[in-house]
Amino acid sequence: EYYDSYSGTPVTVNEVRKHDKKNTTFWCINQIEPCVADEWRRVDGSCNNLHQPTRGASHTPTYRLLPPVYTKNFDKRESKSGRSLPLERFLRTTLVPMGKLSDPTFTTLSTNFLVFMTSDVLSIHDTINYIAWKPYCCLPKGRTDRTCVPNMIPDDDPVHRFSDIRCLNMTRPESFQSIGCIKNYTAPERIITGTPSFDLSTVYGSSLKPLLEKGRLFQSGLLKYEVDNGRVWPPSIKTGLDVCLANQRPQEKRCHAIPEKGGNSLAGINLMTVWLWRQHNLIAKALSKINPCWDDEKLFYTARDINIAIVMQIFYYELLPALFGRENLLKDGVISSTPGFRDFYNNELFPQISLEFPFVLRWFHTTQEGDMKLFDTEGHYLRKLPIVNFTIRTGFFGVEDNMDYVTQGNFRQGSAKFDYIVDPDIVNIGLGQFQRAADLLTNDLAKNRLFGFQPYVKYRELCFKQSFKTFDDLKQAIDPERVEMLRDVYEDVEDVDLLAGIWLEKAITGGHVPPTLSCIVVEQLLRVIRSDRHWYERPNRPNAFTYEQLLEIRKATVARLLCDVGDKVTQIQRHAFYRISNNNPMCSCKDIEFVNLWAWKDETCGTATKLSLDPLYDPASLFQTEFLK
């Protein structure tokens, strides 16, 4: 059956043909098999909501917390006075100065995990667009292309007054209108390929075909894998560079040939993808021993379901409490104070993301460390490399013992400090060799305007019922010296961009993030619990966990994840999003709790191959070639 991706209503074969002719079927149409109420979570996200089969599927619309504001032709809003708002790059250099300082609290693993979570619900085409397809927006050709929206650099720019660079390349986000799915006289509706539910789209992909072709081994529920020098990898391309354009040939050859190319993108996303790919196989292999009568299909979907649940458990109960404050999340109902089931499912809410949710997470660019530090497996510091040079460069991780070193760095190195400054590489280089210069935060602010978000004060009002009429009113949310910065650059308090306000806000009480960011993210986190029919804490979903199984999932931690699937990790601190300290000392993996998969023993299967589970969880033996074969 065919559906219109935007509206979710059924369409005729004739209409599909029209899209075929325009080459827009991939984007504008969802082809969906009839829903079966008790089936597993589908890879393409369809049938999550049984009344509206397309909602929850890939390339379906986002919602907005506040309606958009644009000038005519859906161009960027102007200031209250009618003049243009200050230039994005100017605001970035003025409001967020550069500097390098490590965070005393969080490890780089925390930002890597978080960026992986954002990749689950987004897509990479908006970045590929200006890197690969339209690299010319700063050239004369760009002036005639409406897709081009480059960012100008003022002559007195603190960095580029010393260079000849006066323009940063950028394109508009793709929308249902720009692709040609709907008429273009309505506000642009962003189009995204990742499914809007947290379902590890970066590992399993967002549609069935690529998973079947590139992912599944069709044996014991496993994903395809390769063993190279004792390490387990996702399958790789055999010739050429594919998307791994930054691989340094001839040594660096590896590039994952997996359902979602985005798994090769940022270093953090790449590592997480490899780890979760391995974790899937670890789970599937154990289940196949425990339940010898299960077929490949059942093993695969059970392993995927457990893999997703473990990641959600770590995300909701370990990472988010660390960043947003455990008490805050308990109070808001994002996390539960008891380990048992909870069920807030409401089939009238569709599984969707707000446009604001992933947007505000860009704030974490200010917490991104510019150096990638390498440590040996004894924890000795080796050297550091600029992390901006490791995007689309899977090959590096496949060479020598780099995986060991980078993995150690993830839990030994601090993230950049959660403060008001940004690492210079993030705002000068940003995309490594792929642009002469890139400033991620300037792009973030520019996207803020292209998405048409209402001013900061409107979100403050939405979130906290506060109405800020003057710059002085902002002092309730922002330190006085930073209010002054805003007063210097914006004409009116209502001109202040959403992101600019978030950049300068005082951190939330009990947590480490700006309160307005927290408000927007919490709204989404709750929406996920209410709208995702397959949410792991529900007792009434298809193939739901038993109470005993859920209690096992509750034991998952990121430290255990790295013990199980990190290269040569034999010891780690228990709370690996936090830095090693006297309160969080290194301990042996043997002492870290694990999810005991015997809870999935199917009594109808007869006796299992009685194996002690320890070898499964002993990383040294786990990824031996013999074991996986």
Ligand code: HEM
């Ligand atoms: C080395 C580190 C990183 C690099 C090189 C990087 C690079 C980029 C680039 C090039 C973009 C697109 C900018 C544009 O709109 O033109 C982007 C967007 C984004 N980044 Fe990062 N980033 C990094 C780390 C992070 C981290 C730690 C987070 C944490 C949440 C994050 C979250 C996001 C989000 C949510 C977007 C928006 C993507 C979208 O809406 O499609 N990034 N990043």
